[in-house]
Amino acid sequence: xxxxxxxxxxxxxxxxxxxxxxxxxxxxxxxxxxxxxxxxxxxxxxxxxxxxxxxxxxxxxxxxxxxxxxxxxxxxxxxxxxxxxxxxxxxxxxxxxxxxxxxxxxxxxxxxxxxxxxxxxxxxxxxxxxxxxxxxxxxxxxxxxxxxxxxxxxxxxxxxxxxxxxxxxxxxxxxxxxxxxxxxxxxxxxxxxxxxxxxxxxxxxxxxxxxxxxxxxxxxxxxxxxxxxx
Numbered sequence: 001x002x003x004x005x006x007x008x009x010x011x012x013x014x015x016x017x018x019x020x021x022x023x024x025x026x027x028x029x030x031x032x033x034x035x036x037x038x039x040x041x042x043x044x045x046x047x048x049x050x051x052x053x054x055x056x057x058x059x060x061x062x063x064x065x066x067x068x069x070x071x072x073x074x075x076x077x078x079x080x081x082x083x084x085x086x087x088x089x090x091x092x093x094x095x096x097x098x099x100x101x102x103x104x105x106x107x108x109x110x111x112x113x114x115x116x117x118x119x120x121x122x123x124x125x126x127x128x129x130x131x132x133x134x135x136x137x138x139x140x141x142x143x144x145x146x147x148x149x150x151x152x153x154x155x156x157x158x159x160x161x162x163x164x165x166x167x168x169x170x171x172x173x174x175x176x177x178x179x180x181x182x183x184x185x186x187x188x189x190x191x192x193x194x195x196x197x198x199x200x201x202x203x204x205x206x207x208x209x210x211x212x213x214x215x216x217x218x219x220x221x222x223x224x225x226x227x228x229x230x
Contacts, residue, residue, distance in 0.1 A: 002036055003043040004050050008141045019137045026133035030059050038066035041079045045159050048077055053138045053155035057127045068110050075116040083108035122160035164206055
């Protein structure tokens, strides 16, 4: 398990001498971050949101790939194995791409559930494409309050779990689907009314599960990692 403090002490502490990272320093920091998250998981949502200030979508994909190699669910908040463990070296890249594009359950070879697949998608599409070495001061542990607030606002991330909790009523599900579409999150299939209906059913189920989880007060992930048999 990796906490925000672990990220600061292990990954960031060697880079506290100046506000601007060199390209080589940024690359080293990114490799350290991938290394720590490829076989561990974030302690809480605050840790995962903090990490976002150092990630691009490509770097996050590196984390997903490395976690897959280590037979861990791709979502960095999860310590479970993918639902369907497959040796990533047993098939070619072309075959893997074909299966991902044509198999509606392909995500289960990378994630433990559809819910974590959606959580991961939602996180990834929000990440900045700005190069890490151009993100002045993001790596500094000791920041003034105004500077920290500025950085936190610029690289702010909303977790899918949080978004669902904010949508307290199923009346909001359709607007949530439209928001996900604007972010480019689809079912991995050709867009259709049938797919919209499937996503609406998924969101309704997850909203219901969250209400049950909050009533019972279990861990943050609760039963949401259980894959629907549909």
